[in-house]
Amino acid sequence: MPDSHSVTPPDSHRGGFGEQGGEERGFIDRSFRERIIIVGLDTGNEKDLSIAAQMDELERLVSTAGADVVHHVVQRRESPDPASFIGKGKVQEIYELAEKYDVDTIVFNDELSPAQQNNLEKAFKRSAIDRTAVILDIFAQNASTPEGKAQVELAQLQYLLPRLRGRGVALSQQGGGIGTRGPGETKLEVDRRRLVRKVHYLQKQLNEICLARKNQSKRRRKSVNQSIAIVGYTNAGKSTLLNCLTQSHDDALVADRLFATLDPITRALQLPGGERIFVSDTVGFVRNLPHHLVEAFKTTLDVVAEADLLVHVVDGSNPDASKDIAAVRMVLAEIGAAELPELIVFNKADVAGEGSVFVDYPEAVQISAKTGEGVEKMMSKLSDLLRAKLAVYELAIPLSRGDLIAQVHREAQVLIEDVQGDTLVMRARLDSYARARLRNHIKGEANETI
Ligand SMILES: Nc1nc2c(ncn2[C@@H]2O[C@H](COP(=O)(O)OP(=O)(O)OP(=O)(O)O)[C@@H](O)[C@H]2O)c(=O)[nH]1
Numbered sequence: 503m504p505d506s507h508s509v510t511p512p513d514s515h516r517g518g519f520g521e522q523g524g525e526e527r528g529f530i531d532r533s534f535r536e537r538i539i540i541v542g543l544d545t546g547n548e549k550d551l552s553i554a555a556q557m558d559e560l561e562r563l564v565s566t567a568g569a570d571v572v573h574h575v576v577q578r579r580e581s582p583d584p585a586s587f588i589g590k591g592k593v594q595e596i597y598e599l600a601e602k603y604d605v606d607t608i609v610f611n612d613e614l615s616p617a618q619q620n621n622l623e624k625a626f627k628r629s630a631i632d633r634t635a636v637i638l639d640i641f642a643q644n645a646s647t648p649e650g651k652a653q654v655e656l657a658q659l660q661y662l663l664p665r666l667r668g669r670g671v672a673l674s675q676q677g678g679g680i681g682t683r684g685p686g687e688t689k690l691e692v693d694r695r696r697l698v699r700k701v702h703y704l705q706k707q708l709n710e711i712c713l714a715r716k717n718q719s720k721r722r723r724k725s726v727n728q729s730i731a732i733v734g735y736t737n738a739g740k741s742t743l744l745n746c747l748t749q750s751h752d753d754a755l756v757a758d759r760l761f762a763t764l765d766p767i768t769r770a771l772q773l774p775g776g777e778r779i780f781v782s783d784t785v786g787f788v789r790n791l792p793h794h795l796v797e798a799f800k801t802t803l804d805v806v807a808e809a810d811l812l813v814h815v816v817d818g819s820n821p822d823a824s825k826d827i828a829a830v831r832m833v834l835a836e837i838g839a840a841e842l843p844e845l846i847v848f849n850k851a852d853v854a855g856e857g858s859v860f861v862d863y864p865e866a867v868q869i870s871a872k873t874g875e876g877v878e879k880m881m882s883k884l885s886d887l888l889r890a891k892l893a894v895y896e897l898a899i900p901l902s903r904g905d906l907i908a909q910v911h912r913e914a915q916v917l918i919e920d921v922q923g924d925t926l927v928m929r930a931r932l933d934s935y936a937r938a939r940l941r942n943h944i945k946g947e948a949n950e951t952i
């Protein structure tokens with residue numbers, strides 16, 4: 503049952519509508535920005551992040567999308583109302599708040615069904631959207647490459663399609679216009695068919711990109727050793743870490759924004775032991791990442807699924823870090839990367855306070871990608887983990903086969919070479935690919951004492 507009101511004005515430091523004197527300032531500075539009320543349902547589920555932290559994250563998402571939150575509304579209720587999500591009384595209350603504060607849009611923390619969204623929009627006389635739509639909007643704003651744009655558009659269309667029918671009534675009264683066919687067929691249904699075609703077109707385009715990327719990574723496999731993917735919650739510092747590792751300051755985009763990175767960037771890197779590896783920076787995750795986005799970002803996320811090792815970057819300054827870790831692991835499971843070896847890296851050590859959750863993860867390392875602190879230790883741990891994945895083999899290759907010797911150097915980490923008569927005996931670390939290709943020349947597994 504719905505319980506009492508819990509309308510919370512935003513914290514005063516946010517400069518929102520509720521702030522004393524903020525009304526005027528807000529009006530001057532932000533007159534063109536969309537004004538938003540955010541609404542959350544507190545189901546009392548202990549496993550979830552606290553509702554306050556969820557609302558803060560939603561506010562962060564809304565402001566990243568370029569709008570201002572002027573009010574928070576939290577409703578305590580065990581489960582959502584099927585028709586209006588929050589119940590009639592609360593709907594009326596939010597409508598009045600929206601009128602009072604001149605609000606453009608109501609944003610819900612949970613996914614709304616198309617019917618709920620339709621009912622709410624009618625009652626509010628303004629748009630009602632959910633967190634998924636906000637995330638899609640941020641992705642749309644941040645997409646810059648053709649691949650990124652296609653992925654976001656696909657996710658948006660898949661999100662939009664089931665929601666079109668409900669809105670069709672209003673739109674269809676405006677008359678069909680050119681392209682409207684058949685009795686009773688609305689313009690929207692024609693649009694819908696076009697959109698379905700567009701979905702298929704985008705899927706085809708993305709499959710082609712996926713194929714090209716697979717070939718590229720196969721070529722990489724041939725020529726070099728292992729690859730790692732930097733994964734983690736959005737804004738954890740993944741791109742900062744890539745820049746720190748490659749000693750570049752402008753390679754990957756670093757920004758105090760959610761989902762600043764959408765397209766993966768891959769760079770070669772030399773580990774302390776001299777091994778060359780590939781490191782990829784990837785799109786950030788968030789809890790309850792919209793399923794359509796995960797689906798649409800398959801080509802991008804393949805970089806993660808195909809890695810030999812994951813460097814899981816966590817914002818160590820966040821007291822809810824362990825919940826972020828769980829949220830990231832859920833997405834990893836969804837993309838088939840749950841079984842990959844993972845090194846947890848607590849970042850932002852320079853600002854992480856006392857009592858950080860770091861102590862609960864004894865295998866993890868603590869770093870600051872910003873100052874470089876702890877990065878060397880992380881690198882040597884990475885080397886160890888990668889090395890542990892490669893067994894050492896002894897190979898015997900005729901000296902006359904310069905091509906094969908070159909291949910071994912390309913595909914393996916050569917530890918020792920010894921000329922014995924007309925044969926070159928080599929000890930080298932091989933991954934499964936190199937092992938398969940060089941199997942005719944492998945004499946046996948050597949023990950790892952070198
Ligand atoms: N204090 C501190 N801030 C950091 C550190 N590493 C990253 N940041 C800051 O955290 C913010 C996010 O950094 P990014 O590297 O863009 O994070 P990301 O994980 O790539 O984020 P998305 O691509 O948006 O998912 C930026 O403002 C960085 O300057 C760190 O070690 N210490």
Ligand SMILES: [Mg+2]
Pocket residue numbers: 740741742755756762763783784
């Ligand atoms: Mg990034």
